[in-house]
Amino acid sequence: xxxxxxxxxxxxxxxxxxxxxxxxxxxxxxxxxxxxxxxxxxxxxxxxxxxxxxxxxxxxxxxxxxxxxxxxxxxxxxxxxxxxxxxxxxxxxxxxxxxxxxxxxxxxxxxxxxxxxxxxxxxxxxxxxxxxxxxxxxxxxxxxxxxxxxxxxxxxxxxxxxxxxxxxxxxxxxxxxxxxxxxxxxxxxxxxxxxxxxxxxxxxxxxxxxxxxxxxxxxxxxxxxxxxxxxxxxxxxxxxxxxxxxxxxxxxxxxxxxxxxxxxxxxxxxxxxxxxxxxxxxxxxxxxxxxxxxxxxxxxxxxxxxxxxxxxxxxxxxxxxxxxxxxxxxxxxxxxxxxxxxxxxxxxxxxxxxxxxxxxxxxxxxxxxxxxxxxxxxxxxxxxxxxxxxxxxxxxxxxxxxxxxxxxxxxxxxxxxxxxxxxxxxxxxxxxxxxxxxxxxxxxxxxxxxxxxxxxxxxxxxxxxxxxxxxxxxxxx
Amino acid sequence: xxxxxxxxxxxxxxxxxxxxxxxxxxxxxxxxxxxxxxxxxxxxxxxxxxxxxxxxxxxxxxxxxxxxxxxxxxxxxxxxxxxxxxxxxxxxxxxxxxxxxxxxxxxxxxxxxxxxxxxxxxxxxxxxxxxxxxxxxxxxxxxxxxxxxxxxxxxxxxxxxxxxxxxxxxxxxxxxxxxxxxxxxxxxxxxxxxxxxxxxxxxxxxxxxxxxxxxxxxxxxxxxxxxxxxxxxxxxxxxxxxxxxxxxxxxxxxxxxxxxxxxxxxxxxxxxxxxxxxxxxxxxxxxxxxxxxxxxxxxxxx
Numbered sequence: 001x002x003x004x005x006x007x008x009x010x011x012x013x014x015x016x017x018x019x020x021x022x023x024x025x026x027x028x029x030x031x032x033x034x035x036x037x038x039x040x041x042x043x044x045x046x047x048x049x050x051x052x053x054x055x056x057x058x059x060x061x062x063x064x065x066x067x068x069x070x071x072x073x074x075x076x077x078x079x080x081x082x083x084x085x086x087x088x089x090x091x092x093x094x095x096x097x098x099x100x101x102x103x104x105x106x107x108x109x110x111x112x113x114x115x116x117x118x119x120x121x122x123x124x125x126x127x128x129x130x131x132x133x134x135x136x137x138x139x140x141x142x143x144x145x146x147x148x149x150x151x152x153x154x155x156x157x158x159x160x161x162x163x164x165x166x167x168x169x170x171x172x173x174x175x176x177x178x179x180x181x182x183x184x185x186x187x188x189x190x191x192x193x194x195x196x197x198x199x200x201x202x203x204x205x206x207x208x209x210x211x212x213x214x215x216x217x218x219x220x221x222x223x224x225x226x227x228x229x230x231x232x233x234x235x236x237x238x239x240x241x242x243x244x245x246x247x248x249x250x251x252x253x254x255x256x257x258x259x260x261x262x263x264x265x266x267x268x269x270x271x272x273x274x275x276x277x278x279x280x281x282x283x284x285x286x287x288x289x290x291x292x293x294x295x296x297x298x299x300x301x302x303x304x305x306x307x308x309x310x311x312x313x314x315x316x317x318x319x320x321x322x323x324x325x326x327x328x329x330x331x332x333x334x335x336x337x338x339x340x341x342x343x344x345x346x347x348x349x350x351x352x353x354x355x356x357x358x359x360x361x362x363x364x365x366x367x368x369x370x371x372x373x374x375x376x377x378x379x380x381x382x383x384x385x386x387x388x389x390x391x392x393x394x395x396x397x398x399x400x401x402x403x404x405x406x407x408x409x410x411x412x413x414x415x416x417x418x419x420x421x422x423x424x425x426x427x428x429x430x431x432x433x434x435x436x437x438x439x440x441x442x443x444x445x446x447x448x449x450x451x452x453x454x455x456x457x458x459x460x461x462x463x464x465x466x467x468x469x470x471x472x473x474x475x476x477x
Numbered sequence: 478x479x480x481x482x483x484x485x486x487x488x489x490x491x492x493x494x495x496x497x498x499x500x501x502x503x504x505x506x507x508x509x510x511x512x513x514x515x516x517x518x519x520x521x522x523x524x525x526x527x528x529x530x531x532x533x534x535x536x537x538x539x540x541x542x543x544x545x546x547x548x549x550x551x552x553x554x555x556x557x558x559x560x561x562x563x564x565x566x567x568x569x570x571x572x573x574x575x576x577x578x579x580x581x582x583x584x585x586x587x588x589x590x591x592x593x594x595x596x597x598x599x600x601x602x603x604x605x606x607x608x609x610x611x612x613x614x615x616x617x618x619x620x621x622x623x624x625x626x627x628x629x630x631x632x633x634x635x636x637x638x639x640x641x642x643x644x645x646x647x648x649x650x651x652x653x654x655x656x657x658x659x660x661x662x663x664x665x666x667x668x669x670x671x672x673x674x675x676x677x678x679x680x681x682x683x684x685x686x687x688x689x690x691x692x693x694x695x696x697x698x699x700x701x702x703x704x705x706x707x708x709x710x711x712x713x714x715x716x717x718x719x720x721x722x723x724x725x726x727x728x729x730x731x732x733x734x735x736x737x738x739x740x741x742x743x744x745x746x747x748x749x750x751x752x753x754x755x756x757x758x759x760x761x762x763x764x765x766x767x768x769x770x771x772x773x774x775x776x777x778x779x
Contacts, residue, residue, distance in 0.1 A: 022679055026526065030682075033525040034498065034518070041498055044518040052678040054533060054669075054685040188751045188775060192715045195722070199691070260671045362724065 136207035258331035313408030321437035344386035347376030384418035410450035510546035529663035534686035537730020
């Protein structure tokens with residue numbers, strides 16, 4: 001037991017989750033108090049003691065599922081008798097089918113794909129959990145075509161299974177049959193029904209994923225699988241390589257992050273160090289002590305809020321990064337006296353008004369992507385031309401109060417760099433920073449000329465994930 | 478008052494309030510708090526391990542209610558400390574009753590009493606004003622301590638809580654260390670407006686309470702709104718889930734769901750159609766942009 005838990009904690013730490021020694025001890029104590037056969041309770045006990053941040057829960061769950069998926073028989077942690085459960089279900093089902101005279105005599109394995117689809121549909125429509133699990137198992141066995149030792153990831157099998165099941169058209173069919181049963185549905189009812197089915201289908205997909213994972217772990221062992229299935233924490237996901245799911249997770253974690261950041265910055269401003277002695281105020285207060293300056297008063301420094309100018313490359317590869325930076329900057333815009341934003345690919349356009357017109361940052365970002373006029377010739381990044389135009393049109397707005405942020409990977413497609421613009425900006429502005437979403441080791445390789453621009457800035461920062469972005473923004477304000 | 482050096486009572490010696498996870502769940506159900514597996518499990522562990530629980534989650538998901546319900550089922554007194562910015566020792570822990578101390582000194586003046594005697598006297602229990610935290614520690618009857626919205630206090634103030642959370646004791650320089658006679662159940666709630674310090678998190682069990690699943694929400698509606706029909710409750714829960722899936726500024730909370738169900742009951746509505754849904758949306762949503770968005774979504778099919 002001790003070894004098992006220790007191994008689990010090591011696995012969690014490998015996945016990047018911070019687990020301290022006391023938390024580990026707590027977990028050890030906690031599991032003594034719960035019935036060990038109860039898998040859910042066991043999971044929650046570990047979760048409550050080891051995970052102290054909700055954003056980490058998903059990673060924890062993945063590690064847990066992988067690590068404990070096959071430890072059943074020896075430790076009695078897992079529902080070791082799950083198979084018999086399902087077998088029973090199958091048998092029941094067969095009997096049912098015999099009675100109805102529809103099913104084949106040879107059990108589930110001999111069913112045709114059509115029959116499987118039919119059964120799945122009825123399971124989904126009735127919301128029958130046990131049946132859905134059995135179907136998931138069957139579907140994986142039949143469609144995934146898993147071969148022992150084959151070095152492909154779980155997503156490949158998942159894709160194959162889902163393609164064969166064709167859940168989208170199943171949703172359609174389910175909606176149709178509901179319509180047939182209930183007669184006409186109002187749009188509202190229809191919407192609700194559809195969402196209910198979608199929810200069930202999602203659950204079913206989850207079952208399939210779990211089944212595939214179980215089989216993979218059985219094949220290759222928990223340690224190997226934990227490594228391949230490990231999911232990065234939302235704040236560690238790289239902007240440039242985020243999958244669609246990860247993007248959604250990123251967006252979700254961005255909002256609480258901005259609130260935290262804003263609160264922290266406001267506090268920093270308020271509780272800053274004390275300023276120099278305020279002579280007038282001290283003398284005034286000394287009157288109540290008979291002229292003795294017993295209570296010295298200090299001037300509170302009110303640091304000027306910087307004026308921010310964001311110039312972002314929104315061409316394909318770095319678009320996501322620009323989007324997140326803009327979102328973050330605008331979410332905390334009251335920490336700056338003014339924020340102006342420009343986007344470019346090879347042409348440049350000001351997008352400040354999009355953000356001013358609406359309170360909804362997501363909508364503003366959407367407009368930036370669709371309406372901003374950023375293409376000049378061919379729609380490939382041309383930093384040189386964009387900077388040149390920027391200087392020509394808006395250069396006069398850059399003043400000693402401005403902090404200029406340049407966002408992009410500086411992959412200039414071998415155009416002229418026009419780095420003199422950055423030099424000029426540096427002369428006029430308070431600070432110029434360059435944020436680069438590429439890993440540091442890629443800088444200045446190929447057509448990247450971040451080094452050339454970098455010499456004229458006050459710093460080039462690697463911003464590959466939310467964590468790095470957050471650190472930078474905090475430093476900025 | 479116990480200024481003993483008896484040491485910290487360990488979890489093992491404390492009387493155990495719950496028998497099993499399932500027991501907690503049923504008991505909570507009896508007081509109309511529908512807990513899921515996670516909530517009941519953590520409450521049970523909190524009792525067994527004698528550790529505080531940090532409850533996090535969106536506003537209006539029943540975090541405070543959980544503490545209240547636990548107090549109810551264990552028959553304990555609920556001591557509540559509402560946190561706010563600027564909360565300090567004298568509001569949270571204890572304060573010397575300065576006026577009474579002055580009076581004491583005044584009355585004894587001129588009677589030639591020794592200063593050390595007076596000093597010993599004025600720094601005693603009699604002149605101590607207990608605030609929620611100290612009260613929870615010194616209580617002899619069973620108590621549940623609720624520290625509400627702990628994320629509102631400054632990081633520095635959090636440190637005040639650390640001693641009480643890990644050792645269940647309070648050190649008062651003039652009196653010595655006051656140790657709890659019994660371990661109270663402690664709940665801290667947070668709306669997650671800032672990251673709490675590692676030190677605080679480490680001392681607590683962590684529980685994240687999210688918006689309930691469809692079935693649970695329906696049950697909550699059924700339990701909390703008298704006379705509601707099963708069908709209406711089902712519809713309410715489904716529409717609320719549908720609305721939560723939209724990208725809104727503030728998703729409807731459980732309490733708002735209940736308000737909405739009550740509103741529909743008052744209006745004598747037994748099935749919700751688009752029209753009624755749209756007209757009563759302002760009970761669920763509190764931002765004009767959100768209402769507009771939801772109304773648009775609900776009326777457009779597919």
